[in-house]
Amino acid sequence: MNKFxxxxxxxxxxxxxxxxxxxxxxxxxYSDAISAxxxxxxxxxxxxEEFMNKYLEDENADFSSTEILQALxxxxxxxxxxxxxxGASLRGKGVEPVLDCIAAFLPSPAERPEPIAIDKKKxxxxxx
Numbered sequence: 001m002n003k004f005x006x007x008x009x010x011x012x013x014x015x016x017x018x019x020x021x022x023x024x025x026x027x028x029x030y031s032d033a034i035s036a037x038x039x040x041x042x043x044x045x046x047x048x049e050e051f052m053n054k055y056l057e058d059e060n061a062d063f064s065s066t067e068i069l070q071a072l073x074x075x076x077x078x079x080x081x082x083x084x085x086x087g088a089s090l091r092g093k094g095v096e097p098v099l100d101c102i103a104a105f106l107p108s109p110a111e112r113p114e115p116i117a118i119d120k121k122k123x124x125x126x127x128x
Contacts, residue, residue: 001033006093018093044068047075069104076105 004018023033041063045055051071054061075081085101087094115128 001037003027003029003033004094004097017096041068043081044071044075047071047078047080050074073105077107077111 001023002020003023004020006018007016023030027033041055045052048071051063051067054063054067072081072083076083083101083105085094085098087098089095117126117128118124119126
């Protein structure tokens, strides 16, 4: 689990990139981070059967980031779970992680069904 820290004093819209550090037990927010992670894993397990099977085998299992992201993607594509991500675009903080999550969790245009046009006057449906 990592902690992202952006510099506080920036005078431009192009701030320095965040510092990414692992969360350690000496971190003052360590217990809060562990509690939030556990709640997140429980929520994911409630929505994704494949993830639930592994979670129920061992609640303290060490889930990789890949496993968590894949389960989040499957759940968000089924509209069962909505990841909440925040950032401050005017300050340029958190924008890249938000864009990364959009690319990771939302369907690409190739994964969506073809749009259908409906002519209400003629009652005709057409693929666009």
